[in-house]
Amino acid sequence: MPKPLERVNDFVIKFANVNGSGSASANTLFGKIILRMGIPAAPRNIFPSNIQGLPTWYEIRVSEAGWLGSRGGGVDLMVPMNPQTWDQDMASVEPGGYVVYDSTKPLPPSKFRDDVTALGVPLTQMCNEAYTDPRQRQLFKNVMYVGALAALLDMEVEVVEKLIAEQFWGKDKLIKPNIAAMHMGRDWALKNLPCPIGLRLKRADKVGDRIMMEGNSAAALGAVYGGATVCAWYPITPSSSLAEAFTSHCKRFRVDQTTSRRKYAIVQAEDELSSIGMVIGASWNGARAFTSTSGPGVSLMQEFIGLAYFAEIPAVIFDVQRAGPSTGMPTRTQQCDLLSAAYASHGDTKHVLLFPEDPKECFDFGALAFDLADRLQTPIFVMLDLDIGMNERLCAPLKWDDTRRMDRGKIMTAADLDSGKPFGRYLDVDGDGIPFRTYPGTHPNKGAFFTRGTSKDQYARYTEEGPAYVENMTRLLRKFDTAKTLVPQPIRKDSAQPTRIGAIYFGSTSPAMDEAMHKLAGQGVHLNTLRLRAFPFHQDVSAFCAAHDRVFVVEQNRDGQMRTLLMSECGIDPAKLVSVLHYDGTPITAKFISETIAKEANVVPFRKAVS
Amino acid sequence: MSYLPKPKFRHPGLPKNKLGYTRRDYEGTVSTLCAGCGHDSISAAIIQACYELDLEPHRLAKLSGIGCSSKTPTYFLGQSHGFNSVHGRMPSVLTGANLANRDLIYLGVSGDGDSASIGLGQFAHAIRRGVDMVYVVENNGVYGLTKGQFSATADAGSKSKWGADNNDSPIDMVALALQLGATYVARSFSGDKQQLVPLIKGALGHRGAAFIDCISPCVAFNNHPGSTKSFDYVREHNEAVNALDYMPVRSEITADYPEGAHEQVTQHDGSVLNLYKLAADYDVHDRIAAMTYLQKKNAEGEIATGLLYLDPSPKDLHAHLQTVEAPLNHLTDADLIPGAAALEKFNAARR
Numbered sequence: 001m002p003k004p005l006e007r008v009n010d011f012v013i014k015f016a017n018v019n020g021s022g023s024a025s026a027n028t029l030f031g032k033i034i035l036r037m038g039i040p041a042a043p044r045n046i047f048p049s050n051i052q053g054l055p056t057w058y059e060i061r062v063s064e065a066g067w068l069g070s071r072g073g074g075v076d077l078m079v080p081m082n083p084q085t086w087d088q089d090m091a092s093v094e095p096g097g098y099v100v101y102d103s104t105k106p107l108p109p110s111k112f113r114d115d116v117t118a119l120g121v122p123l124t125q126m127c128n129e130a131y132t133d134p135r136q137r138q139l140f141k142n143v144m145y146v147g148a149l150a151a152l153l154d155m156e157v158e159v160v161e162k163l164i165a166e167q168f169w170g171k172d173k174l175i176k177p178n179i180a181a182m183h184m185g186r187d188w189a190l191k192n193l194p195c196p197i198g199l200r201l202k203r204a205d206k207v208g209d210r211i212m213m214e215g216n217s218a219a220a221l222g223a224v225y226g227g228a229t230v231c232a233w234y235p236i237t238p239s240s241s242l243a244e245a246f247t248s249h250c251k252r253f254r255v256d257q258t259t260s261r262r263k264y265a266i267v268q269a270e271d272e273l274s275s276i277g278m279v280i281g282a283s284w285n286g287a288r289a290f291t292s293t294s295g296p297g298v299s300l301m302q303e304f305i306g307l308a309y310f311a312e313i314p315a316v317i318f319d320v321q322r323a324g325p326s327t328g329m330p331t332r333t334q335q336c337d338l339l340s341a342a343y344a345s346h347g348d349t350k351h352v353l354l355f356p357e358d359p360k361e362c363f364d365f366g367a368l369a370f371d372l373a374d375r376l377q378t379p380i381f382v383m384l385d386l387d388i389g390m391n392e393r394l395c396a397p398l399k400w401d402d403t404r405r406m407d408r409g410k411i412m413t414a415a416d417l418d419s420g421k422p423f424g425r426y427l428d429v430d431g432d433g434i435p436f437r438t439y440p441g442t443h444p445n446k447g448a449f450f451t452r453g454t455s456k457d458q459y460a461r462y463t464e465e466g467p468a469y470v471e472n473m474t475r476l477l478r479k480f481d482t483a484k485t486l487v488p489q490p491i492r493k494d495s496a497q498p499t500r501i502g503a504i505y506f507g508s509t510s511p512a513m514d515e516a517m518h519k520l521a522g523q524g525v526h527l528n529t530l531r532l533r534a535f536p537f538h539q540d541v542s543a544f545c546a547a548h549d550r551v552f553v554v555e556q557n558r559d560g561q562m563r564t565l566l567m568s569e570c571g572i573d574p575a576k577l578v579s580v581l582h583y584d585g586t587p588i589t590a591k592f593i594s595e596t597i598a599k600e601a602n603v604v605p606f607r608k609a610v611s
Numbered sequence: 612m613s614y615l616p617k618p619k620f621r622h623p624g625l626p627k628n629k630l631g632y633t634r635r636d637y638e639g640t641v642s643t644l645c646a647g648c649g650h651d652s653i654s655a656a657i658i659q660a661c662y663e664l665d666l667e668p669h670r671l672a673k674l675s676g677i678g679c680s681s682k683t684p685t686y687f688l689g690q691s692h693g694f695n696s697v698h699g700r701m702p703s704v705l706t707g708a709n710l711a712n713r714d715l716i717y718l719g720v721s722g723d724g725d726s727a728s729i730g731l732g733q734f735a736h737a738i739r740r741g742v743d744m745v746y747v748v749e750n751n752g753v754y755g756l757t758k759g760q761f762s763a764t765a766d767a768g769s770k771s772k773w774g775a776d777n778n779d780s781p782i783d784m785v786a787l788a789l790q791l792g793a794t795y796v797a798r799s800f801s802g803d804k805q806q807l808v809p810l811i812k813g814a815l816g817h818r819g820a821a822f823i824d825c826i827s828p829c830v831a832f833n834n835h836p837g838s839t840k841s842f843d844y845v846r847e848h849n850e851a852v853n854a855l856d857y858m859p860v861r862s863e864i865t866a867d868y869p870e871g872a873h874e875q876v877t878q879h880d881g882s883v884l885n886l887y888k889l890a891a892d893y894d895v896h897d898r899i900a901a902m903t904y905l906q907k908k909n910a911e912g913e914i915a916t917g918l919l920y921l922d923p924s925p926k927d928l929h930a931h932l933q934t935v936e937a938p939l940n941h942l943t944d945a946d947l948i949p950g951a952a953a954l955e956k957f958n959a960a961r962r
Binding site for chain 2: 035207209210211212213221224225227229230232253254256259260261262263264265266267269270271273274275276277278279280281282283284285286287289303304307397398399400401402405406438439440441442443444445448449450451452453454462
């Protein structure tokens with residue numbers, strides 16, 4: 001039998017629960033306790049497409065070093081609260097790991113492993129003795145195992161108590177019984193089990209001023225700060241919580257104090273065609289509008305997105321990606337809508353995509369998307385994924401500059417029109433490909449124009465003349481070039497040693513990538529990295545590829561969609577771009593990235609001859 | 612082919628409305644529809660209604676989908692913003708536009724292909740949300756632009772230009788609108804301007820979902836014997852339930868009408884509809900009775916026209932959403948952005 005694991009502030013703990021059993025709040029509580037002890041932690045929900053009854057897991061990676069990506073491999077401490085998945089859960093424990101389980105009903109020895117320390121707590125029995133109400137028995141069991149873990153992992157009990165009080169703030173009569181249940185579990189463990197075990201939590205000071213939040217909620221708050229007033233959406237996992245978060249942020253920030261009337265309009269549409277149609281109508285009419293959706297929704301919106309591109313109407317689309325194609329794996333993460341978003345719709349179209357790496361950037365890009373949409377008069381996609389969108393993630397605190405103002409782009413006002421400024425809706429007066437527009441209702445007899453999906457001349461008049469069509473399509477390319485200068489620029493990180501190997505990545509891959517680079521450097525493999533934050537690509541992207549002999553493109557899809565974009569938009573030699581692809585629906589891990597790259601990179605130290 | 616501007620020449624003696632506009636100021640470019648198309652008569656009725664209402668053209672936005680009917684917004688109200696959107700999707704674009712600015716008047720123009728087939732869902736949902744709009748379906752029972760295929764409003768048993776039978780049951784847009792909660796429902800005929808113009812005026816003054824099903828014969832593909840949407844057929848089978856006069860404000864009625872045959876209805880905007888009953892037992896305020904009456908007439912092969920249902924003080928989508936009085940597109944940074952201090956509090960709760 002291997003020696004039981006001995007680790008402080010560096011391990012993975014996983015809870016196996018039944019969907020709908022009320023475990024989520026206990027698990028969230030557990031995660032928060034770790035953070036309050038100053039230790040970085042990254043929780044992840046692993047859940048099925050189901051409301052009640054199916055297995056669900058909650059995994060927390062504790063990492064004083066600050067690695068927030070999924071670690072990969074097995075877990076160090078398992079809390080299997082779901083008999084249905086016991087065998088699978090038991091098998092997932094690392095040799096030397098621990099299992100904390102409900103020992104009320106005795107289990108045969110065959111259910112255990114020699115190399116895993118089993119710690120039984122009679123949770124059901126204790127609950128049945130303490131409570132009569134069946135619902136209470138279930139709910140308090142969750143808090144009780146948090147209490148047992150507090151003893152086993154040597155957690156600060158004051159912090160636990162304080163957080164329970166915070167969690168039930170406003171429902172004060174629930175505080176005392178929950179604290180009591182926690183102590184019941186803790187006291188039993190202290191008395192009956194060898195507390196603490198080899199895995200321990202020790203107060204650190206590594207969290208700083210960081211906050212913990214979900215990307216969907218952060219993106220929705222970005223929409224509030226971006227001045228969005230119209231949200232039209234259709235429910236779809238994993239994006240529904242974005243529209244729901246927008247609703248709750250608006251209730252908090254956007255209700256007129258004196259009249260109780262709302263400075264926003266949220267419509268749950270009949271389908272995604274309708275939701276993007278409403279967004280386009282509202283944006284055409286001068287409001288800031290958005291929709292949130294996922295891959296299947298983007299598929300349904302294609303025709304409208306082409307209209308918005310061609311008629312030059314702003315729109316913001318939050319695409320919280322999930323594994324496709326078709327219904328795919330609706331509750332699993334991927335970065336698989338890059339091509340369908342970048343070239344959405346028939347005919348020649350190209351769209352602006354933003355790739356936030358964490359909730360902080362979901363907020364920043366969420367707000368920025370509305371400025372870009374107005375400035376560029378075109379749809380802007382904010383490409384989240386389930387991993388960032390639906391998991392709480394530790395990130396830098398959200399910041400806002402009070403001197404910032406909405407950039408409404410090139411708008412012609414009634415005063416402009418009266419002053420005799422010439423107005424042609426599709427006239428490129430500044431040479432940047434971006435024309436002026438007027439809002440409906442601006443002026444009694446100047447500035448009206450007809451918006452259409454058919455071809456038109458510079459004055460928005462219907463035409464099927466080839467030269468006018470070509471001129472318009474060429475101008476749209478010019479506008480796309482302008483976009484390159486306005487979108488967030490890529491971020492380059494150079495390795496400690498000079499290298500001719502590079503790696504490109506984006507979005508939720510970020511934390512796993514940072515850790516992978518650290519691991520690889522430890523093995524003597526050095527790479528410069530470039531984190532893409534937007535499409536179209538800034539010229540730095542071509543320059544980065546030119547400056548390296550081989551460039552790994554790390555992404556979470558099967559077909560190397562970002563690699564395709566790099567090849568087709570920057571003309572980069574495909575032989576130079578090596579795909580690192582992770583697409584099983586789980587978040588990409590540092591282990592996967594570092595192992596794949598180490599194998600592929602062939603570990604040739606810089607400027608040393610291969611013997 | 613490209614657009615055809617109308618010559619700027621104006622007769623100096625053209626009458627002007629209260630705003631100083633002539634009827635010509637409410638026109639658009641030259642229609643490219645077939646000579647004699649019912650849709651052009653509807654455009655003319657819209658022009659007349661807006662001219663007579665002294666409506667400022669820029670206070671109205673006109674939206675449409677795709678098809679012959681959806682082309683018409685280019686041919687009227689050239690000083691209004693227009694939006695020729697996607698096939699069957701005008702209702703969602705109009706809904707979004709309405710959410711952005713509740714102060715404008717929204718005129719949605721669609722056809723039977725656009726609204727009864729590809730866009731049936733969007734039609735239904737815009738009506739049931741109570742979007743403040745005038746929704747006109749220029750209904751000819753046929754796909755004109757693609758040359759004569761049956762549409763979903765073609766009556767079962769009617770014949771195509773080439774003699775093919777339509778066996779599918781028709782979709783009755785008026786029946787749907789009534790069932791889905793439209794608060795102003797009318798049916799008219801492009802060949803009856805006297806009836807159509809006041810119906811459009813009443814709808815423009817209505818502060819809720821106003822729907823007008825306007826039968827508009829297609830001279831190219833659906834004006835033959837055997838069609839139930841031809842000029843001749845509609846003239847023969849048209850049974851108006853009432854006649855309508857529109858008045859901008861309430862005024863004394865001087866004409867003499869028998870007891871119960873006349874009613875004045877004041878709408879939310881203060882305008883008054885004078886209704887003269889033609890069908891003695893028809894109650895314009897009884898949704899369920901109206902539905903039954905229309906089904907009966909339909910079974911008899913008659914086309915009931917006129918103002919079929921009216922709720923003079925409806926609640927619209929903005930009322931349901933409890934939005935502020937000011938149009939959302941007028942709100943400023945100060946109205947919308949909570950600021951750095953609020954964000955600090957937000958951060959603090961997440962540590």
